[in-house]
Amino acid sequence: MNKPLLSFLEIINLSTEFLRKKGVPSPKCDVEWIISHITQKGKLELYLDFGNFLEKEDLNEIRKCVISRGKRIPLQHVIGKVNFAGNDLICDKRALVPRPETEYFTELIRERIKKNFNGTILDLGTGSGAIIITLCIENQKCEGIGVDKSKSALTLAMENIKLHELNNVELKHFDWTKDNLDRTYDVIVSNPPYLSNNEWLIAQQEVKDYDPKFALVSEKNGISDIFYIIKHAEKNLIKDGLFALEIGIGQKDLITDKIGVAFNNIEIVKDFSQRERFLFAYKN
Numbered sequence: 001m002n003k004p005l006l007s008f009l010e011i012i013n014l015s016t017e018f019l020r021k022k023g024v025p026s027p028k029c030d031v032e033w034i035i036s037h038i039t040q041k042g043k044l045e046l047y048l049d050f051g052n053f054l055e056k057e058d059l060n061e062i063r064k065c066v067i068s069r070g071k072r073i074p075l076q077h078v079i080g081k082v083n084f085a086g087n088d089l090i091c092d093k094r095a096l097v098p099r100p101e102t103e104y105f106t107e108l109i110r111e112r113i114k115k116n117f118n119g120t121i122l123d124l125g126t127g128s129g130a131i132i133i134t135l136c137i138e139n140q141k142c143e144g145i146g147v148d149k150s151k152s153a154l155t156l157a158m159e160n161i162k163l164h165e166l167n168n169v170e171l172k173h174f175d176w177t178k179d180n181l182d183r184t185y186d187v188i189v190s191n192p193p194y195l196s197n198n199e200w201l202i203a204q205q206e207v208k209d210y211d212p213k214f215a216l217v218s219e220k221n222g223i224s225d226i227f228y229i230i231k232h233a234e235k236n237l238i239k240d241g242l243f244a245l246e247i248g249i250g251q252k253d254l255i256t257d258k259i260g261v262a263f264n265n266i267e268i269v270k271d272f273s274q275r276e277r278f279l280f281a282y283k284n
Helices: 008-021 027-039 043-048 056-070 075-079 100-112 130-138 151-163 197-201 205-210 224-236 252-259
Strands: 081-084 087-090 120-124 143-148 169-173 185-190 237-246 263-270 276-283
Touching (some): 008 056, 027 075, 056 075, 100 276, 120 224, 130 143, 130 169, 130 185, 143 151, 151 169, 224 237, 224 252, 252 276
Parallel strands (some): 120 143
Antiparallel strands (some): 081 087, 237 276, 263 276
């Protein structure tokens, strides 16, 4: 019987150095995620077993994943999933990789929705379904509707809905620049495209190569899609309904001026980097 070639610690160190040379941000963290995914061991368990040898089959899979990450394929695509607010979601090129900032945004929404909420939530630009799925897992009596103009993104969102066996989420194809909503909602949330073309040009390689550009970039210096979303919120949100919106850098004043007539109690919350990122308001 052949002895496996490398221990956990050796593969962690060698793979980390490989990714560092490839310019991958946070190489050690990425290696730990890959090994944890392949071996089904938690990170703490990896280091408790640091002297043990890897099985040959696991070692080969880890090598493949590390090489893929070295090609700057996003970690979430390499392992095929992302953990978002404590829930695993399938992740690939069909939709934007959910960001930590959006996870925080979702947590802020949860804080503003009453426990056991049983109303309607509309997620404009649902992508992988991360926000609406998270909210509907916690509020099984609510009715969630996720819409997107990308049919491929909707297929990914449906896979994630099935993964979590949810029966309170519906998906619809919807283009907010052309279509109209046919009902009102208690809550409307959106993480829309808000980058300018110039911001796109300086984005990380992983973003430009693997995230759908239409999910990130908007015309008129990043503000065009947000203005469409505001129009839908003005028409289709019930009185006192919650409007939650993720916004880009430097867009706060334009947006608050735009919604000032139709909404009240406008609140801007900063992200982890202390940038004004999240807007919350209530319909007049």
